[in-house]
Amino acid sequence: MTPELMAAGGRARQRMAELAVAADDGGRSASYARRLQPGVLDVSHGPILYLDDITVSFDGFKALNALSLTIDAGELRCIIGPNGAGKTTMMDVITGKTRPDAGQAFFGSTIDLLRLNEPQVARAGIGRKFQKPSVFEQLTVFENLELALAGERGPWAAIAHRLSGAQRDRIDAVLRQIHLKDEARRLAGLLSHGQKQWLEIGMLLMQDPKLLLLDEPVAGMTDEETVRTAELFLSLEGEHSLVVVEHDMSFIHALTQDNPRKKVTVLHEGHVLAEGPLAQVQANEQVVEVYLGR
Numbered sequence: 001m002t003p004e005l006m007a008a009g010g011r012a013r014q015r016m017a018e019l020a021v022a023a024d025d026g027g028r029s030a031s032y033a034r035r036l037q038p039g040v041l042d043v044s045h046g047p048i049l050y051l052d053d054i055t056v057s058f059d060g061f062k063a064l065n066a067l068s069l070t071i072d073a074g075e076l077r078c079i080i081g082p083n084g085a086g087k088t089t090m091m092d093v094i095t096g097k098t099r100p101d102a103g104q105a106f107f108g109s110t111i112d113l114l115r116l117n118e119p120q121v122a123r124a125g126i127g128r129k130f131q132k133p134s135v136f137e138q139l140t141v142f143e144n145l146e147l148a149l150a151g152e153r154g155p156w157a158a159i160a161h162r163l164s165g166a167q168r169d170r171i172d173a174v175l176r177q178i179h180l181k182d183e184a185r186r187l188a189g190l191l192s193h194g195q196k197q198w199l200e201i202g203m204l205l206m207q208d209p210k211l212l213l214l215d216e217p218v219a220g221m222t223d224e225e226t227v228r229t230a231e232l233f234l235s236l237e238g239e240h241s242l243v244v245v246e247h248d249m250s251f252i253h254a255l256t257q258d259n260p261r262k263k264v265t266v267l268h269e270g271h272v273l274a275e276g277p278l279a280q281v282q283a284n285e286q287v288v289e290v291y292l293g294r
Contacts (some may be wrong), residue, residue, distance in 0.1 A: 011109070041092050041125055042108045042211055043073040044109055048241045049094070054087050054103035055272075063089040064100065065270035076237040078252045079245045080281075081267035082291050089247045090267070091213050127209035131216045133196035137189030141180050141199055143189050145171045149205035170206070177235065178202040179228055194218075194225030198232065200228070209285040211241045218251050230254040249292075252278060266291065 023099055041048075046088055051070040051087040056064040064086045069075050085116045090096035093105060096118040097264055105113040111124055122128075136144050148165060163171075175181040183191065197217055204212060214233075218226045226248070233242060233255060256262040264281045266274040268291070274284045282286055 002149060042110045043210075046072055048073040048075075048108055049243070050089070050104070050106040050109075051094075052104040054090070054093055054100045054105060056086075056093065056098060056100045062270050064093070064136045067103070067267075067271050069265065069272065071241055071243060073210075074238045074241055076233060076242045076255060076262065076276075078255055078262075078264045079095040079243060079267060080247065080249075080252065080264060080291065081273070084269075085267040087267055089149075089270075091128060091215065091243075091245070094121070094213060095126060110127055122207075122209075125210040126213065127204035127207060127211070129197075129201055129204060129215060129217060130215045131219055132198045133193070133198055135188045135199050135203070137187065139188060140185050141175070141188055141191070142171065142184040144199055145206055148206035156226065159279065174202045174205050176231060177205065192222075192225070194221040194229070197221065197229070199226075201232070205236075209240065212236070212243070212244075214242060214244045216246055217244065218246065218248055226251055227254070234258065 034072055047070045048068070049068055051069040053065050054067040055062060066085065067090060069090075079090075081087055086163075089098060093100050094113060096113065096116050099114065107113050107121075107124055107126060113121060113124075116124065139147070146163065149171065172181070175184055178197060180191075180199060180202065184194065186214065188196065191199065201212075201217070203213075218229050221229065230251060233244065236242060244252075244255065252264060256264060260277055260279065261274055262277065264278045265272055266281055266284075266287050268286075273290065274281050274287050282292060
């Protein structure tokens with residue numbers, strides 16, 4: 001452990017309990033849980049995520065109405081739609097936060113998501129990035145990634161744990177990937193909003209999730225940060241599967257322009273209204289009417 005990290009560890013020991021109690025993260029901590037042993041996820045048949053006729057009702061209102069959706073392994077899928085279309089509820093079902101009234105949800109061909117709770121879903125290899133970044137602001141960027149790497153050791157054991165060379169290399173690689181190599185020793189609370197978003201994505205990447213759910217990741221970012229976030233997501237495509245829920249159509253264009261056949265899904269009133277290449281979706285009269293405007 002470096003001298004800087006040893007010094008930071010003293011601060012962390014004093015504050016860790018307070019941070020753990022104060023962090024009302026709405027289930028975010030489950031996203032950093034340790035995955036199950038490799039080999040559990042089976043994507044030999046193609047799709048990594050399969051939703052079939054998922055219905056969720058709240059006091060008679062159908063937040064999801066027979067929603068069916070398939071995401072292929074390694075795919076980057078953009079999900080758009082008006083507020084209230086069911087995008088957040090869809091992610092709640094996938095991550096075990098909400099139980100549907102009907103339907104099926106599978107991760108690969110063998111993992112029944114409806115039988116798992118939130119921590120179990122996270123351990124199976126699904127990471128969720130909420131709209132508002134949730135990081136340990138009184139710890140450094142490096143320490144945040146180290147804690148995310150902790151796995152079953154837990155945060156207290158992680159502070160005293162001496163990193164192996166391979167673990168340091170892993171953290172360094174993620175720091176470069178999320179554009180924060182030069183900020184490694186900076187307190188997370190001093191980062192810009194966009195940098196905090198990158199850090200939380202990095203914390204997810206430390207767990208090597210196979211599927212990333214990203215909720216409005218560029219909301220509040222500067223133009224430069226938005227461009228670099230698009231570059232980051234495109235670099236993850238293939239090695240990871242990504243589901244990106246976003247309203248920023250210029251960002252959607254940046255994610256899909258490299259492949260005109262890349263699919264965009266439009267949700268409306270809890271079901272799929274349209275799906276296909278971005279140009280096709282933008283030309284769809286129903287999509288224009290309910291979401292894009294004339």
